[in-house]
Amino acid sequence: MTHAVSNGLLASDLVKNFGSVSVLKNINFSMNADEAVGIVGPNGAGKTTLLSALAGAFQLDQGSILLNNQDVTEKCASARCNLGVVRTHQIPKPFDGMTVFENVLVAASYGVDADKQTAYQHTLNAIQLSGMEHVANRQAESLGLLDRKRLELARALATQPKILLLDEIAGGLTEAESVQLVDTIKELRRQGIGIIWIEHIVHVLLQVAERLICMDSGEIIADGEPQAVLSNPQVVKAYLGGGIE
Amino acid sequence: MSQWTNSVTIQRWTPSSRYAIVFAGLVLVLLALAPLFASNGLLDRLTALFIYVILAAMWNALAGYGGLISVGQQAFFGLGAYFTIRIADLGLDPFISVALAALIVGVISYPISLVMLRLKGGEFAIGMWVVASILHLMVNLDGLIQGETGISLVSLNHYDSAQRLTIIYLLTLGSMAGLLALLFFVLRSKTGSAIQAIRDNEEAATSVGVKPEKTKQLLFVIAAFGIGVAGALWLTSATTFLPKTYFSVQWSAYMIFMVLVGGIGKFEGAILGAIIFFLVETWFSSTGVWYLVSLGAIAIAFSLFLPKGIWGELERRFNWHFLPVGYQVVEKNKINTDKK
Known part of the structure; x- marks a missing residue:
């Protein structure tokens, strides 16, 4: 269509x-x-x-x-x-040697034209929206599958996508993790x-x-x-x- | 929604890192004053140490942060020395020749990067060795150099021995401090984050807006420039340019040793590795071939049993971040502590 x-x-x-x-x-x-x-x-x-x-x-x-x-x-x-237009990957591709915050900050810094403080704020917002506050300082290589998927999402969100x-x-x-994920994506829909x-x-x-x-x-x-x-x-x-x- | 984001802040410096910077500043001042009280022999050895620090820091930036493992960085070490000879031969002061030679190496490294950065992983590593070998042969074609016979930087004789030693020492110290500061600035900037992201996953980095080609080119040129500075300074200290020595793969072996032992991908690790290498060389180089065998064995042992090197292990055990290039999310009421 x-x-x-x-x-x-x-x-x-x-x-x-x-x-x-x-x-x-x-x-x-x-x-x-x-x-x-x-x-x-x-x-x-x-x-x-x-x-x-x-x-x-x-x-x-x-x-x-x-x-x-x-x-x-x-x-x-x-x-x-x-x-x-930004994507997540079917098999998560984290930046293993960097922390969750640093992973997301790369996206916030390069995905959209933003000064340092704005990039920090976009990063924190994306981490919170993806439910990763508790692992913000963890090395990405130590994350389990759910958090790796969340990191993919957080990184994409930090670029302030339209699509x-x-x-x-x-x-x-x-099933429980999927419910959390759907809630997060519904929140994105509410944001347009x-x-x-x-x-x-x-x-x-x-x-x-x-x-x-x-x-x-x-x-x-x-x-x-x-x-x-x-x-x-x-x-x-x-x-x-x-x-x- | 905004509760957590309002309760935290981003911390880059900790009290220990601030003390470390002050301590490093004091050490630099002390080293700058060394010509007033140190023997010529000590100044000469310290000059070698500073060059090792430059080499280790540059290779660490390229391989440890950028993931661009190269066994051909001797190309730029040799070119730094070669262009110093060439420019000095035009009648310029040898120390001005050093600066110009390093700049030329930086400029030449750019077109090399356009070709070499198309290669990945092992192909890049070995390809750089091939580049070094080709440049070695090309330098040998220059009549001024007289093939492997080499040539001396005779214009250094315009300076008396003590004055020359002091100038070389201070120039090397200043170059080391300046290059470390440059690397620290770049690695702490958003470009530094992009460099590490590309190292870990180039496709993912591209998908969030990073431009890998330009970022890798910048890193490649900085590393080449720094190693060019090291080669030019080594020439002023050793005086004689022998192509076979300057373009030898042993320089890459030394860089790899220093970074693996000190801690790959750790800013402090490269400096620590250079100091360890310097001490090992000072104490054991007289044992001849066993010295080289031992260097190789130690590097392999670190790769197998302590892959993040000595500094990596110290950082893991004690949470030391003396020269931090990363970020920490901390609760606002816990700012300025060294705790994670």
């Missing part, structure tokens, strides 16, 4: 091949900056590749990406972050931050997503209201013939 967006993302005809493997096949996608969009699909569907393309992690083989009507196709991840790209951030968390969230744990995703996209084999096979997408026969088939719980 694509339509021109004056305030948001518009991706047109995205193609990405890794060698002979076609991972994104003419993807067309758009979202308003205040939307919460969930992306589901089986492993290898191209979800993370699409997120990486939107974040500027690599150059596309074909297609264009507009952010607020500005062409950002050629812009690298660093530049897109400065424009307000946040979340990649399986609830994966590996317990747009979200694209890839997640396998669909019932967690549906607590936030207002719109759902299903991908399979590098293509978008369904896009729309979440319950309608989940009952789409193509989507059910993509999930090995079963319904999605």
Whole structure:
């Protein structure tokens, strides 16, 4: 489902091949900056590749990406972050040799143009919003999985994003931890931050997503209201013939 | 929501770090006065120590903070000495030649960085060794140098022996202090945080707005400049430029030893490692080949059993942060304590 967006993302005809493997096949996608969009699909569907393309992690083989009507196709991840599009990683990538505060401060200092005191404040706010106050001085290498995921989120939030790209951030968390995470993301929604969230744990995703996209084999096979997408026969088939719980 | 953020503040200096800075200042003043009371032999040895501190600090910045492990930094050590000879040959004062040579090394290192920083990990490390070897061969092609026969910095003879020794000593001391201050300033700045972030995960650093290429280039050039200064100063002390000696990989081996033993990625560790290396060299270098074997064995032992070096261990056990480049979040009612 694509339509021109004056305030948001518009991706047109995205193609990405890794060698002979076609991972994104003419993807067309758009979202308003205040939307919460969930992306589901089986492993290898191209979800993370699409997120990486939107974040500027690599150059596309074909297609264009507009952010607020500005062409950002050629812009690298660093530049897109400065424009307000930032991602978290499926496998957390902390700066191991630095403390949690220092990790987040890097993002607050470089993600947005801010003086030192403002960067400190953004850092503390992001740490608090992510529930990491108790480990602010801990070395990132000593963190458990939940805190590593939270650190990914805190670092992204410190850049003052307009659109946040979340990649399986609830994966590996317990039910209680997922509830905490959803509360945090709902708070971000209240602040007007747009979200694209890839997640396998669909019932967690549906607590936030207002719109759902299903991908399979590098293509978008369904896009729309979440319950309608989940009952789409193509989507059910993509999930090995079963319904999605 | 704002309760915690209002109750904490960011602390960078602690009382112990303030005392350490004052102590370091007093030591520098004492060292600056040393020519008034120290023997020529002691001044000469201290000059060597200061150069070791520069080498260790620069390699530590590059590898310990930036993750750019290189076994080819002797390239810039040799170039620093070479350009000092070349510029002095034009008729300039040898000490002005030292400064100009170091600047030229810094400038030359920039285009080298554009190529070499495309390499990662082991490729970068070995690639730098190749760069050093190529530059060594190129310097040998200069007729002035006379191949491996080398040449002396004869313009130093315009100064009498005692005056020359004092100037070299003070110049080296000033260079060491200035370069340490420069590194400390850079590593404490937001660029320093970016340098460490790139070391730990370049992709993640890029995703939060860091520009890795420019940041790594800056670090590479600073390290090359500092090592160029060290090479030029070593020449003024040793007088004779022998390409094979100055471009020898042993300099990188010394830098690695100092940083591994003192504490990689620790500002204080590099200084401590240089002092330890200096003492080991002073006491045991006369044992010949066993001295070199021992250096290698000690470096391997530290890598295996004390990977964060002596300072890393002291920092872990006693929470010492004498020259802190990091940040601590502290509750406002606990400011100015050394406790975490």
